[in-house]
Amino acid sequence: MNGLPVVVIGAGPVGLAAAAQLVERGLEPLVLERGSEAGAAVARWNHVRLFSQWPELVDPAASRLLAATGWVPPSAGYPTGQEWAGEYLRPLAAVLGERVRFDAEVVGVARRGRDRVVDAGRDTEPLTVHVRCPDGSEELITANAVIDASGTWGSPGPLGGDGLPALGERAAHDRINYRVPNLADDTERARYAGRHVVVAGSGHSALTALVALSGLADEAPETRISWVLRRAAVGDAFGGGQADQLPARGALGLRAQEAVRSGRITVVPGFRTEIVERDQAGTLTLVSGEGNRIEQVDEVVVLTGFRPDLALLSELRLELDSTLQAPVALAPLIDPNVHSCGTVYPHGVNELSHPEPGVFLAGMKSYGRAPTFLAMTGFEQVRSIAAALAGDRESAERVELTLPETGVCGGAGLFDEVEPESGGGCCAPAPAAAPELVSLQAPSAAGR
Template sequence: MNTLPVVVVGAGPTGLAAAAQLRERVLPVVVFERGDRAGAAVAEWNHMRLFSRWGELIDPAARRLLEPTGWTAPNDDAYPTGRDWTRDYLVPLANALGDTVQLGTEVIGVARRGRDRVVDAGRDTEPLSVHIRRPNGTEDRITARAVIDASGTWTTPNPLGGEGLPALGERAAAARIEYRVPNLDDPDVRARYAGKHIAIAGSGHSALTAIVALADLEKRAPGTRISWVLRRGEIGAAFGGGEDDQLPARGALGLRAKQAVDAGLLQVVPGFRTATVEPDGDGGAVTLVSDTGIRIEDVDRVVVLTGFRPDLTWLSEIRLGLDPVLQAPVQLAPLIDPNVHSCGTVYPHGVAELSHPEPNVFLAGMKSYGRAPTFLAMTGYEQVRSIAAALAGDHEAAARVELTLPETGVCGGVGVFDDPATGGAEEGGGCCAAPDPQLITLSTPSGR
């Protein structure tokens, strides 16, 4: 069975790093990417800049693979945008991997060959069966020695509703809701927000990014108004560690967002868990209503940045060992739980923490963190280095830690982010108290 390939799901940063690590170990590998390009998800937030420098965004094995190809390495100390990361690293890496990367191919299911999840016999001897859909729509099945799911969470954002389910009326109001940071460099997008009342829901770094961008628009476009909707009872440490953050760009983002709040460029609405989205009578704006009756009226656009969750539907026939709270591997969950690690501490980890009851199946990258918001690209690279070593039989290397992660410099449940497209932990952490919310109504002045 060792002659069968390792299937990697997703040609994003972690998936391509996994392929580079496996190739360096001389293990057969194939990468299936449902998008039409490497880094398809990253390409959807091209306009955003990462918190990490280039030197922290290039996997070591990938660098070794790229260097002989004539690839020009970016300046290690520069901060790329999503567009830069895709163009200058992910696409060249996919090209260097050649036929290993199969674009436009979606993995629609994984099982143990000839067995559903109920059958015990053969689960440690039979190969994995990977069902795929080719670009022309035909379905196929290949056998694999192992599967590394690095498909991420980008396609499954959390809803606006405060219970983890869509708020009443949220689906009906979809035309007015955006679950990503809007690209205000696009004139058409900017026109949808200029001069409007915008509600930003979320307390992570995506929300801070949106605050900074929309506050700048407010200064340039008369009539633009922003309400920042927080489930937590107070802002607390949402702005991050500032100058104490070991990722300076991340700390600077928090400081810029704080400046916008201090300057009165937005109304902060704490203790607000959205229960209902009510349409206005004329079919224009909407009203957000919390579970305690707080109302935010005349909202033209809602930017929901409440984090992401893993899509586990196509893994239904695989025996995963997932924490019931975070939907992360049970051995990993205690290390990343934002309810416990209120100072943003994330410990390096590898194959031991990422293993499941199903042999040779691994969730890696952002998907491995389930609903936890604490993820850095270099964490994903360390994960797949350890997994590749284990699959190659190098158990000493698999167990070795080869990564030191930067600290946030804060205490208060703030997550650690590399990817600015990820959302934030809405509940806060151990030292963020949540006082009872007060009933307020935010209405547009007459004459609007």
């Protein structure tokens, strides 16, 4: 199998970093991206500004590969998604050249000639990657190993309180948005102005949407905002405020808290949506399992996290945590009840390996349903995997990353009127006048 490529699924930040690491190790990668350009998922949130600074968003091997072309890495600042893709991801894909294929959707990965039940040959037969082409035809690619860095951006959590879409949720898809609205876009702004908007979720993405929509309500006072929480009370959803070790995150919570206190936002706690009803005019009613109702709803913004799509890996023997759907050795290190991104132990091939030889989940997909993820973590993951595939086990098992001590650093913000001051890493204390960058629950391919 030595002459076969290592297939990398996804041309996002971690997938392209994996390719750069493999090239530097003398291995041949083949990156398969279902979108038409590098960072296709990043392009979906291109208006968002990241918390991490430029030096933390460029993989070292990728930087060395790009340097040969005269590329100069940005030295400071917090890029938007658009800047990250345009100034780094697309140039990197261009340098990798034919090693990156776009409009190539991976629909399945298996062991050649074996379904997941068959034992014989799993350590000697290559992997087969099933690809759907733009014209609908299919292709079979044989691989030495597979690194799935496809992220979770395409699998947002539903409105339904039991983790499945509520009855009627799919039918109301034209009135439901699973991303933070881009209110700088005139069309999207008009969609919410003067309407009754329900925001569902209790994380930083939900707070981001609430703050943005409350600003819209200041300009269009007829705008109504309802904040639906599955939890019984707001509790600590606003965070630590001025005591927060990440000041921008604390500022977000304070702004959301102020918006609630001002009366611009109606809080509906303990509401687990079971049914979405729709009348002839298209207006929605949300019904909880207890029969409570939120009526006359025009738009719903659902921000209940992301989860991995594992369907394409169903014929592989993966060992995943039953709760987080992350590799079992990694799950205790990233449990969001215990860890923020800064307290996650740097990890690599040992924690990311599965019973299926040569198969690895990397980037945000490796985190399963755990939210806070740093690009630096993903870069270390693929560095270790590439070293192991090249036979350098010593390097693969050596930790080459020091994370900040604390803080949810993998977030991003919509507020970019002022450029943050550089220095100190993504979790460094910010000056009092720093812009209010706000945290999103990790977009998949962003892997911030």
